[in-house]
Amino acid sequence: MIKVDRASVAEPTILITKNADLHGERNKIIQYHENGIGVKVDFSLYSKPEVKEALRTLFNHKCAYCESRVSHIDHGDVEHWRPKGGVTGQSGHKGYYWLASEWDNLLLACSICNGKGYKGNHFPLAAGYTYATKSKDDYRTLEKPLLINPCETDPTNHFGFNHLGFIKGLTIEGKQSVLSYGLHRDLLTMERKKEAEVVARELRQIIELIADTIRDNSRSSINKRKIKEIVSFLRKRVSSEYQYAGMSRRIIRNFQSTYKNNLVFVEWTKKILKGY
Numbered sequence: 513m514i515k516v517d518r519a520s521v522a523e524p525t526i527l528i529t530k531n532a533d534l535h536g537e538r539n540k541i542i543q544y545h546e547n548g549i550g551v552k553v554d555f556s557l558y559s560k561p562e563v564k565e566a567l568r569t570l571f572n573h574k575c576a577y578c579e580s581r582v583s584h585i586d587h588g589d590v591e592h593w594r595p596k597g598g599v600t601g602q603s604g605h606k607g608y609y610w611l612a613s614e615w616d617n618l619l620l621a622c623s624i625c626n627g628k629g630y631k632g633n634h635f636p637l638a639a640g641y642t643y644a645t646k647s648k649d650d651y652r653t654l655e656k657p658l659l660i661n662p663c664e665t666d667p668t669n670h671f672g673f674n675h676l677g678f679i680k681g682l683t684i685e686g687k688q689s690v691l692s693y694g695l696h697r698d699l700l701t702m703e704r705k706k707e708a709e710v711v712a713r714e715l716r717q718i719i720e721l722i723a724d725t726i727r728d729n730s731r732s733s734i735n736k737r738k739i740k741e742i743v744s745f746l747r748k749r750v751s752s753e754y755q756y757a758g759m760s761r762r763i764i765r766n767f768q769s770t771y772k773n774n775l776v777f778v779e780w781t782k783k784i785l786k787g788y
């Protein structure tokens with residue numbers, strides 16, 4: 513998971529105008545649930561093509577949770593972070609129906625992270641916090657979610673990864689997110705491993721080239737050119753467009769920590785992570 517800046521993509525106009533419409537879907541749903549007025553209306557606004565297209569752009573066609581690319585093989589799900597139709601373990605909770613078409617509550621997710629086996633309607637809160645249950649409740653002050661939303665929290669320090677693609681939650685929120693989004697599932701770990709091996713191999717190559725220059729300074733400029741090529745190769749792998757960029761960034765930080773006395777290595781790898 514990587515931090516995603518929601519402000520980088522404009523909120524779809526359809527959500528702004530239709531949510532403000534007193535006779536629109538959002539208000540009809542609130543009237544039905546809170547005042548018993550009218551009939552139950554289906555949620556449909558969030559699934560409009562322009563909304564999904566904006567989410568695809570915002571998340572670089574990747575699942576917001578597991579960072580797998582989805583658009584080329586699947587339509588991807590419009591995921592409601594605060595679930596719209598109920599909350600697992602909260603039998604009386606009708607779900608955050610009033611946020612069903614709220615831009616801030618929508619993410620792009622793959623069908624496995626978002627599916628019933630994992631995220632589904634899960635939305636656990638920290639102990640001592642109360643669920644917002646109606647539109648007038650200020651959910652931002654009432655609740656302290658235990659799941660990480662990459663548009664609201666920088667996930668960097670919540671997850672650890674190793675060179676085999678294994679993920680570990682480093683905080684309470686990180687641990688809960690691994691379980692609730694299924695980020696530890698086997699097939700996903702195997703896929704991450706392929707990427708982790710590439711990143712680790714290239715980092716070891718930088719270390720070897722630095723050592724080679726120490727052994728023989730006459731190879732300094734050729735080795736430097738090779739390192740620059742690796743840096744530019746890895747710079748792509750940590751960019752937000754790339755699958756599992758969060759893991760790749762972490763693996764580089766792991767190497768920086770292991771080889772912290774190799775100052776030349778640390779300086780080169782800082783260039784890879786610049787801005788992240």
Ligand SMILES: [Zn+2]
Nearest residue numbers: 575578622625
């Ligand atoms: Zn996913």
